[in-house]
Amino acid sequence: MMSADPSATGERGAAARVRTLARRVFDRIDGAFDPAFGARANPWRLLGALSWFLFWVVCVTGIYVYAAFDTSAAGAYPSVERITAGAWPLSGLARSLHRYASDAFVVTMLLHLVREWTHRRYAHVHRFAWLTGVALIFFVYAAGIGGFWLVWDRLAQFSVVATTEWFDALPIFAEPLARNFDSDAKISDRLFSLFIFLHIGIPLATLAVMWIHVQRLQRPATTLPRPLAWGTLASLSIASLVKPIVSDAPASMGVEPTSLALDWFYLAPHAIQYWLSPQALWGITAAATAALLALPYLSRAARTPHPRAAVVELSNCNGCKRCVADCPYNAIEMIRRTDGRPHPLQANVDADLCAGCGICAGACPSSTPFRSVGDLVTGIDLPQKPIGAARDTLERELARIGVSGRADAAPGAPRVLVVGCDEAIDVVSLRNPDTAALTLLCAAQLPPSFVEYALRIGADGVLVTGCREGDCVYRLGQDWVEERFDARRKPGLRAAVPRSRVRVVWAGRGDRERLDRAIASFRDELASLPPERRAKLVPPKRESASRAVLP
Numbered sequence: 001m002m003s004a005d006p007s008a009t010g011e012r013g014a015a016a017r018v019r020t021l022a023r024r025v026f027d028r029i030d031g032a033f034d035p036a037f038g039a040r041a042n043p044w045r046l047l048g049a050l051s052w053f054l055f056w057v058v059c060v061t062g063i064y065v066y067a068a069f070d071t072s073a074a075g076a077y078p079s080v081e082r083i084t085a086g087a088w089p090l091s092g093l094a095r096s097l098h099r100y101a102s103d104a105f106v107v108t109m110l111l112h113l114v115r116e117w118t119h120r121r122y123a124h125v126h127r128f129a130w131l132t133g134v135a136l137i138f139f140v141y142a143a144g145i146g147g148f149w150l151v152w153d154r155l156a157q158f159s160v161v162a163t164t165e166w167f168d169a170l171p172i173f174a175e176p177l178a179r180n181f182d183s184d185a186k187i188s189d190r191l192f193s194l195f196i197f198l199h200i201g202i203p204l205a206t207l208a209v210m211w212i213h214v215q216r217l218q219r220p221a222t223t224l225p226r227p228l229a230w231g232t233l234a235s236l237s238i239a240s241l242v243k244p245i246v247s248d249a250p251a252s253m254g255v256e257p258t259s260l261a262l263d264w265f266y267l268a269p270h271a272i273q274y275w276l277s278p279q280a281l282w283g284i285t286a287a288a289t290a291a292l293l294a295l296p297y298l299s300r301a302a303r304t305p306h307p308r309a310a311v312v313e314l315s316n317c318n319g320c321k322r323c324v325a326d327c328p329y330n331a332i333e334m335i336r337r338t339d340g341r342p343h344p345l346q347a348n349v350d351a352d353l354c355a356g357c358g359i360c361a362g363a364c365p366s367s368t369p370f371r372s373v374g375d376l377v378t379g380i381d382l383p384q385k386p387i388g389a390a391r392d393t394l395e396r397e398l399a400r401i402g403v404s405g406r407a408d409a410a411p412g413a414p415r416v417l418v419v420g421c422d423e424a425i426d427v428v429s430l431r432n433p434d435t436a437a438l439t440l441l442c443a444a445q446l447p448p449s450f451v452e453y454a455l456r457i458g459a460d461g462v463l464v465t466g467c468r469e470g471d472c473v474y475r476l477g478q479d480w481v482e483e484r485f486d487a488r489r490k491p492g493l494r495a496a497v498p499r500s501r502v503r504v505v506w507a508g509r510g511d512r513e514r515l516d517r518a519i520a521s522f523r524d525e526l527a528s529l530p531p532e533r534r535a536k537l538v539p540p541k542r543e544s545a546s547r548a549v550l551p
């Protein structure tokens with residue numbers, strides 16, 4: 001997996017500098033919003049979910065408004081006027097909400113695009129979401145622009161003519177499309193039926209592509225936390241009440257509209273077209289699309305080797321499906337057993353979809369360090385950082401700080417094991433005579449049994465850290481660590497482990513001082529524990545390999 005920090009990736013060049021700058025801006029904004037919203041409900045981290053929410057607002061208000069809409073060419077404009085005036089209870093509010101939510105949808109979608117780009121999520125495992133995201137831009141604009149036409153006011157007239165003139169710049173139609181709109185007589189009910197068909201059909205297709213867009217992700221964030229959803233709805237409603245959406249004068253095909261209140265969110269391309277030329281707008285559209293489509297294939301991130309994929313070791317896989325449930329990129333499926341063992345299923349990894357995060361190894365029941373095998377081999381593991389090597393490092397580090405084999409709580413400063421991940425602060429730099437360090441691919445690569453193991457060996461406390469809260473590079477690592485440690489998810493931290501001796505601190509690469517403070521305060525709390533609560537747990541009793549693998 002790629003880091004966004006060019007100094008960490010060796011990236012050079014103007015594009016990398018621009019992206020790093022943009023990333024810093026996003027990080028700053030994230031930080032500014034965190035205190036008010038909380039890291040997990042920060043709208044800047046939930047731009048995809050916000051887009052989904054706005055889409056539903058657009059759908060519901062659209063259906064409501066449609067109930068009072070006249071689908072004939074002559075009746076459309078007067079019916080929108082009646083809707084605006086409140087023909088239906090709150091129909092004027094619904095119309096305004098429909099427009100404002102659509103505008104906000106474009107904004108959140110484009111911000112989401114920029115954010116994913118700053119996080120370098122477009123190559124390898126992200127490619128599918130990126131490419132379907134690019135397709136979504138076209139669907140959203142087509143759905144939105146078509147919506148303006150139904151009002152059949154001067155803005156609609158301007159938009160229809162601009163769109164047809166744009167298409168006419170391509171040598172594909174024998175008869176110019178714009179000719180169909182050069183007089184009021186040509187605006188028929190059939191044409192309006194086509195407009196309505198497009199304005200219902202394209203949003204439905206958009207929904208289908210939105211659904212496809214998140215198919216490669218486990219537990220995609222498509223719903224907003226309730227307070228954020230209500231807050232968004234309230235903001236849109238206030239905007240609707242303060243500045244209700246109204247129509248322009250009715251369309252009149254013989255008369256060219258002069259001054260118009262343009263909706264810049266959707267209709268800016270028309271302005272560019274008339275400012276430059278339809279051909280120039282085609283050129284800009286084609287170049288931007290080509291650049292977006294090329295990123296997953298030609299960028300530096302795309303040329304970095306694909307992360308090494310997880311490997312299943314069948315002799316340690318009992319088919320429990322925990323790895324499938326925890327894999328953030330749906331890279332694992334269960335297939336029929338191939339080795340003749342009594343379990344019906346076995347895990348199978350699709351290497352192309354695997355992000356190399358190690359979260360599956362943290363979920364596997366065979367990853368317990370208490371097993372009495374010399375080399376700890378688990379059911380699913382990462383060749384670049386195997387679980388067995390993690391146990392060796394843990395034991396070596398705890399021996400270094402002098403807690404291995406000690407009989408009771410050591411006097412003096414508490415001895416702490418800090419477990420970190422390769423994507424956040426390098427915890428190896430925290431090593432000192434009282435601090436042992438273990439770094440993993442992701443904090444959720446840590447099987448909770450490792451925490452108990454460290455305490456049983458003699459550590460006073462275990463502190464787990466990873467990316468900044470809500471910013472897990474592997475999407476779900478933080479959720480899984482917290483759910484496992486709260487025993488809400490298997491494998492859970494056993495009840496025998498005193499929670500006062502376990503701490504989780506999310507801190508990004510720039511949060512070193514905060515992490516140092518958190519470690520210091522954890523030490524103080526451990527030092528103040530009464531001796532019986534700081535006492536060493538019963539020393540590790542290694543279980544047999546076969547027992548450990550049972551769910």
Ligand code: HEM
Nearest residue numbers: 048049051052109113116121126129130133134136220221
């Ligand atoms: C209708 C507009 C869009 C909606 C509703 C939408 C929604 C979402 C949602 C809900 C997620 C899952 C977030 C998570 O759980 O981690 C997501 C992920 C993603 N989106 Fe979008 N998206 C839209 C447009 C776009 C566009 C235009 C792009 C870029 C071209 C894009 C690129 C991505 C990428 C790369 C991911 C995957 C992140 C990862 O691999 O971890 N999306 N999107």
Ligand code: SF4
Nearest residue numbers: 327354355357358360
């Ligand atoms: S390392 Fe495991 S959890 Fe992570 S993406 Fe690959 S298969 Fe999924």
Ligand code: SF4
Nearest residue numbers: 317318321323364379
């Ligand atoms: S035993 Fe391990 S590898 Fe096998 S299905 Fe369970 S979690 Fe996956």
